[in-house]
Amino acid sequence: MRAVFQRIYRLTRLAASGPRAWVGLTMFGSVLGLQFADIWVDVQMIAWYKRFYDALENLDASAAIRELWVFGAIVLLSSMIFLLGDYIRKRLLLRWRAQLTDRALDAWTNGHAYWHLRPGLSPKSVDNPDQRIAQDCRLYIELLLQETLDLIGRIVALVSYVVILWNLSDFVLHLPIFGREFAIPHYLVWLAFLYVAVSSLFTHLMGRPLKSLVFRQERREADFRYALVQLRDNAGEVAQSAGEPAERRRLAQRFDGIRHNWYRLIGREFILGLFTRPYYQSILRIPLFFSLPAYFAGAVTLGGLMQLSSAFGRVTQTLSWFIFSYRDLAEFAAVAERLDDLFASADRPPPMPGAARDIIRTTASDDALHVRGLRLVTPQGRALFPVPDRTIYPGERVWIAGASGQGKSTLLAAVSGVWPYGEGQIDRPANRILYLPQKPHLFGEGLAAAACYPEDPADFAPERIRQVLSQLGLDHRLPALDDDGPGALEGLSMGERQRLALARVLLLRPDWVALDEATSSLDATAEAEILSLINRSLPDTAILCVSHRDPFPLAPYSIWQIGLPQQDQTQQRNTA
Numbered sequence: 146m147r148a149v150f151q152r153i154y155r156l157t158r159l160a161a162s163g164p165r166a167w168v169g170l171t172m173f174g175s176v177l178g179l180q181f182a183d184i185w186v187d188v189q190m191i192a193w194y195k196r197f198y199d200a201l202e203n204l205d206a207s208a209a210i211r212e213l214w215v216f217g218a219i220v221l222l223s224s225m226i227f228l229l230g231d232y233i234r235k236r237l238l239l240r241w242r243a244q245l246t247d248r249a250l251d252a253w254t255n256g257h258a259y260w261h262l263r264p265g266l267s268p269k270s271v272d273n274p275d276q277r278i279a280q281d282c283r284l285y286i287e288l289l290l291q292e293t294l295d296l297i298g299r300i301v302a303l304v305s306y307v308v309i310l311w312n313l314s315d316f317v318l319h320l321p322i323f324g325r326e327f328a329i330p331h332y333l334v335w336l337a338f339l340y341v342a343v344s345s346l347f348t349h350l351m352g353r354p355l356k357s358l359v360f361r362q363e364r365r366e367a368d369f370r371y372a373l374v375q376l377r378d379n380a381g382e383v384a385q386s387a388g389e390p391a392e393r394r395r396l397a398q399r400f401d402g403i404r405h406n407w408y409r410l411i412g413r414e415f416i417l418g419l420f421t422r423p424y425y426q427s428i429l430r431i432p433l434f435f436s437l438p439a440y441f442a443g444a445v446t447l448g449g450l451m452q453l454s455s456a457f458g459r460v461t462q463t464l465s466w467f468i469f470s471y472r473d474l475a476e477f478a479a480v481a482e483r484l485d486d487l488f489a490s491a492d493r494p495p496p497m498p499g500a501a502r503d504i505i506r507t508t509a510s511d512d513a514l515h516v517r518g519l520r521l522v523t524p525q526g527r528a529l530f531p532v533p534d535r536t537i538y539p540g541e542r543v544w545i546a547g548a549s550g551q552g553k554s555t556l557l558a559a560v561s562g563v564w565p566y567g568e569g570q571i572d573r574p575a576n577r578i579l580y581l582p583q584k585p586h587l588f589g590e591g592l593a594a595a596a597c598y599p600e601d602p603a604d605f606a607p608e609r610i611r612q613v614l615s616q617l618g619l620d621h622r623l624p625a626l627d628d629d630g631p632g633a634l635e636g637l638s639m640g641e642r643q644r645l646a647l648a649r650v651l652l653l654r655p656d657w658v659a660l661d662e663a664t665s666s667l668d669a670t671a672e673a674e675i676l677s678l679i680n681r682s683l684p685d686t687a688i689l690c691v692s693h694r695d696p697f698p699l700a701p702y703s704i705w706q707i708g709l710p711q712q713d714q715t716q717q718r719n720t721a
């Protein structure tokens with residue numbers, strides 16, 4: 146229970162702090178104030194009923210008409226209070242959600258948490274981070290506002306009801322226990338608290354598994370949604386390999402997960418309902434029974450008994466917030482756990498047990514790349530081939546060669562700073578290394594965004610983008626250049642995707658480039674043309690090229706052999 150409160154405290158602080166935090170807090174205070182004003186209007190309405198019906202009974206037409214005007218004013222005031230409160234509450238919802246989402250995105254993207262916390266790379270990978278950031282942040286704030294406003298409102302109401310009950314139950318109950326007689330003054334007040342405390346304990350014991358079931362349900366829903374997204378992303382491959390039955394099987398399996406957990410969830414809700422439902426239905430009657438000892442002792446009249454039981458009922462009903470809100474509170478606790486877990490894991494991604502994380506990284510003072518004593522291992526601790534020591538200076542071209550699976554891509558990931566497993570030292574240049582993979586991921590924002598990634602296409606002259614795409618053989622795609630939707634990328638062949646990604650090298654003109662089989666899908670002639678174009682256009686750029694084919698157009702280049710040679714190509718090549 147303490148852990149739940151700590152989580153809620155941490156998350157709420159994240160959402161409600163930050164620049165201009167006072168605006169959010171003022172909004173929260175205003176919503177609360179309007180909630181109290183609404184209660185006051187409610188009280189006015191009750192008083193109005195008495196005045197209006199008295200006027201009717203006395204056949205006082207002018208008083209009745211006056212009360213109609215009062216009624217109109219109360220309705221107007223009540224509507225204004227409701228609408229204003231609702232509007233401010235919704236604005237606050239977005240404000241705190243935006244702040245929490247911002248923090249979650251920071252945590253997820255800073256320090257490469259999104260890279261480290263994937264299955265197989267971390268012992269505690271984070272499932273469905275997209276759902277946690279997109280949905281849980283919203284749900285958390287929604288439930289936070291709902292439960293806290295409700296709770297505060299009830300606490301205030303409780304104080305007034307307890308005062309009423311205390312004054313009404315101004316008599317002593319004499320209770321014989323084990324032969325001795327105990328005198329309990331104001332016994333109804335104590336009884337109300339005891340009754341609800343015992344009932345709350347029951348509710349908690351019966352509903353305890355709900356939180357983890359809700360937690361699991363959210364996860365399974367997200368898994369199912371993600372499986373559908375995967376089908377959309379791989380539509381071409383699935384359709385051409387007639388993979389529909391396999392996809393249906395996969396989707397049905399995910400849905401089965403939802404179904405099984407749902408049965409357990411509703412089963413538990415049923416068990417909880419066995420207690421809460423009768424409790425809900427008897428809460429207005431039980432107070433009457435509890436007040437009977439006072440009646441039979443002659444302490445109150447029948448009218449007093451009714452008044453007492455109604456005050457008692459108000460107190461118990463207000464105190465029963467925990468019982469009535471148990472399902473929502475379980476969801477709130479589950480959402481808080483999922484979100485807090487995301488923040489905690491992103492802050493300190495846990496290391497894989499048994500895999501060294503001892504790579505020392507510094508920024509080289511001479512703007513070169515120095516690799517010393519580097520031994521890379523997989524996350525499971527399997528050692529890859531040792532990487533020969535090497536220094537690469539600005540403007541150099543290097544072919545990183547080696548047979549498949551020996552660690553070339555892993556070396557590039559270590560040089561980029563993301564691969565943590567292994568030991569040795571990497572002193573890297575201060576400037577960013579532009580990395581192009583074999584299978585470039587093109588986001589759905591259109592050709593220009595893909596060609597300039599990760600820079601903003603607005604920073605580049607459209608003419609320059611056209612010229613580069615044309616140099617790379619993508620003239621036929623230029624009419625779609627101004628289309629900034631995913632349709633512009635539809636149908637690009639893998640070779641065209643690689644050409645589009647290579648445009649980044651020519652547009653961004655970085656000081657360092659890592660090409661990780663970035664031309665593997667091009668035919669030999671096109672590959673030679675594009676590599677020569679890059680070689681000519683960027684004479685001062687250092688190029689690290691992972692390739693199974695000799696990148697001779699980059700000549701003069703040297704070879705950095707990783708593991709066993711793939712073929713006999715280890716001699717230094719100095720001419721094209």
Ligand SMILES: Nc1ncnc2c1ncn2[C@@H]1O[C@H](COP(=O)(O)OP(=O)(O)OP(=O)(O)O)[C@@H](O)[C@H]1O
Pocket residue numbers: 265266523524525529547548549550551552553554555556
């Ligand atoms: N996340 C990971 N989990 C487990 N093993 C991994 C992981 N990443 C890489 N490896 C393993 O590390 C080894 C080196 O992989 P890497 O991709 O660096 O090879 P490569 O030399 O680039 O291969 P290729 O030429 O086929 O692209 C492989 O055996 C691979 O299975």
